[in-house]
Amino acid sequence: MKYNEMSRQQLEQEFATVKKEYEQFFDLHLSLDMSRGKPGFENADLSEDLSCAVNRETGYKNADGTDCRNYGGLDGLTELKQLFGAILGVPSTQVIVGGNSSLNLMFDTIAQAMTHGVCGGKPWFTEEKRKFLCPAPGYDRHFGVTEYFGFELVTVPMTDEGPDMDAVEEWVKDPTVKGIWCVPKYSNPEGLTYSDAVVRRMAALRPAASDFRVFWDNAYAVHDLYEQGDSLLDFYAECERAGNPDLCLLFTSTSKITFPGAGVAAVAASPANISWLKNRMTYQTIGPDKINQLRHARILRNMDDVCAQMKRHAALLRPKFDCVLAEMDRQLADPGIARWSKPKGGYFISLYVPNGCAQRVWKLCADVGMVLTKSGATYPYGKDPDDANLRIAPSFPPVEEIARAAEVLCVAVRYAALEQLLS
Ligand SMILES: Cc1ncc(COP(=O)(O)O)c(C=O)c1O
16 A cells, blocks of 8 residues: 555554564664675676786787886777777777776866866866756766866756756856766666767757866666666767767776776777877876786677676676565555666666655664665765655675665665654
8 A cells, every 4th residue: 555545543553563674673783785886796706817817927918019017008008999999989099098997087087177178278277167067866976076176066857868958958058067977878876878869969069168078977888787788879979970079078997897996997089089188198197007908908808708797797786686676666666655767787776765755764774784875975965955866786785685685775765754754
């Protein structure tokens, strides 16, 4: 029965039952973590071969004969430029392969625009007002980067197809709007993939600021959970078709293909943007960690290797997602108090609880030993105007703990909803 159809007496009865269920969790002394999109240990084990891929016996040279122990090779090894070019849909000559973090590449790109401007434009710091578009719910660390650099964060609502493009088209008429954060495939946290229409409208933007850039963070480009994954239009090709090749900066990494703490990241863009980025890098480094790049080039030789690796990841992750989704169906469908995404890939489930309850659910979980991403984190400034959204990351807890984690979460949602209805 739906909670909003229950009499007060029925609600009180239900609350007594749920409270009892909840209180039993204290005795279990739980230590569960569904907070960050971290792969589990068994996912990391899939890339064990990295540790022996480069040594004295295998040699230290890549296909071009570059000795990867030495300085040089600013934009990365040819093999990886080709691989990331294939993932991002850009020629390999327009790819820069960096260190282990794509977030780091995004941060550096914004920092460069701040101090030196974009492609010969005015440094962003000289502009009195600066705004950045933040589709929300979205990735907290994106919002954090632009908050750190003093941008006003502008919330753009997410629709079922991606960011609300009517709002985006309106906002880019403002010359103080300098960019937009996008996670176009299996978005964080909604798990949705932008529709063709959204990709085309994004590619055709004509922002008032000529130094406006779309930060296209394709972190989950190859991260299908099921045989039939989502497909995303090729953004760079669409930008070119729209006569807009300089609009976009594309990012990705192997963080969730190999190791998040020791992977390889890349940025791809138009020739003009790549040469602008390299201007900075010439001063910043004498070359990236090519040994780690070489390790990756040896275990991920082509897209077939990447796809095979992602299938192995999916086999480990899918049961965790299925388990959480089944528990949500079991506990939350009938009461009619929540809705949630059912992603075909990526790392997150986005859960919407009754307005005003997300913070309470977070606290109820924390009190019995389960960490969730802080409520509000999926919105600019950490403030969810409805206090309704929670980002659920099922990837990390071991499969034997995930059922318990899902149970705790759903009991906490029912607890908070009933408490609110009875208050
Ligand atoms: C959308 C998105 N971008 C970037 C990252 C971080 O990527 P990296 O490890 O390459 O810095 C994450 C990690 O969760 C993410 O969800």
